[in-house]
Amino acid sequence: MRWYEWFFPELDIPRLARRLPSHDLVITDTTLRDGQQGSRPFSKDECIKIYSILSELDSGSGVIRDIELFPYTPKDREVIKVLRDFGTTPNPIGWVRARIEDLKLVKECGLDTTVLLTSVSDYHIHYKLKMSRTEAREKFLSAIREGLRMGLRLKVAMEDITRSDIYGFVLPFIEEILRISEREGGEVSFKISDTLGLALPFPESPLPRGVPRLIRVLIEEMGLRSEQIEFHGHNDFHLVVANHLAAWLYGASISNCTLMGIGERAGNCPLEAIAIMHSQLSGERKLNLKALSKIIDVFSEMGFRIPEFYPILGENAFKTKAGIHIDGLLKNPAIYLPFDPAIIGRPYSIEISPYSGRSGIIYWLARKLNIEEWESLKEDPRVELAYREMLKIFEEGRTEPLSEEEALSLLKKYFPELSEVSELCR
Secondary structure, eight states, X not given: OOHHHXXXXXXXXXXXXXSOOXXXXXXXXXXIIIIHHHSOOOOHHHHHHHHHHHHXXXXXXXXXXXXXXXXXXXXXXXXXXXXXXXXXXXXXXXXXXXXXXXXXXXXXXXXXXXXXXXXXXHIIIIIISOOOHHHHHHHHHHHHHHHXXXXXXXXXXXXXXXXXXXXXXXXXXXXXXXXXXXHHTOOEEEEEEETTSOOBXXXXXXXXXXXHHHHHHHHHTTOOOGGGEEEEEBOTTSOHHHHHHHHHHTTOOEEEEBGGGOOSTTOBOBHXXXXXXXXXXXXXXXXXXXXXXXXXXXXXXXXXXXXXXXXXXXXXXXXXXXXXXXXXXXXXXXXXXXSOGGGGTOOOEEOBOTTSHHHXXXXXXXXXXXXXXXXXXXXXXHHHXXXXXXXXXXXXXXXXXXXXXXXXXHHHTTOGGGGGGGGGGO
């Protein structure tokens, strides 16, 4: 096997590295928490549809482990009950503030795990909570102690950690949490929350913003296991996927995402991107990636506009208008496709414009007429005639590519055999 065929198997998901991470790579979802909070309230039916996509994507693999939910409103609690009754993955868990009353809500909903919010930057401690560091720490530790006594598994979310004092506040705080956990006999893990998208994925980036250093400090100096570390990023500086990937590569097991990356401000890490990254990093396809295509329909029905150039799910993600790319697709789709979009339940396609050249017309004809020997069309004089007429349309001021109907109408003048496929294009 040639080296590039291992890293870039033809039309399959690329591989990222020969040496795979030794720790488990897990995904958790916060679409019904951060995603809903950062966009608009979802109806019960919409919540169920989103959960169904995640369940189908996970397909019993356990890769998508948890889905976070608020327990605050009657609708929230009704959704929790419905999702619990499905009895499938991902597992519904709570998300609450560091308050005894909130923890009781989690227990009343029949959940065994919850995220517990603790704010660890001085901006949050002094200005939001209006407390000293000591007061904030004691408030959080009291809630953590009570949650463990209730029998809850706790994910301690360290809000705004990328603006925090790692050695002065965060590590001593974690140390005390671990002591309480040992005394109470409960299970705790830590959610590393890059609340303002300030994290950086580079190994040389210093604390508190450098994700690689932050993860290594938690493992090497605090003794945390990979499965105790979850990363939750925001996309304020377009680095959220890179930061989540860095967290995985440097030892964190868990990546907390939302479908389509919806969430506060510029959003969270797109779960569909991390699902593809999971295949690249793990070297195997545990997830049912075909389920990703269902995100388009469900989110469109919910009124979300998916940007045309949005990766993986955008209308243009697997479409080309460039003649040189279309020529490559004719010769071998692997030339200009990072992977076969059929893997995620999507087609690849072309559009005819002034820049699609003669190759655009040849590709369109070969596809519509099921012509495998497409090179014969290069010598067909009718292609040149159709190409010149197409150019004339754009020279007269048209700016949009031809629609399927317009392309069919033009090409039927020169290829009357297209009349037989007219009905398929309507």
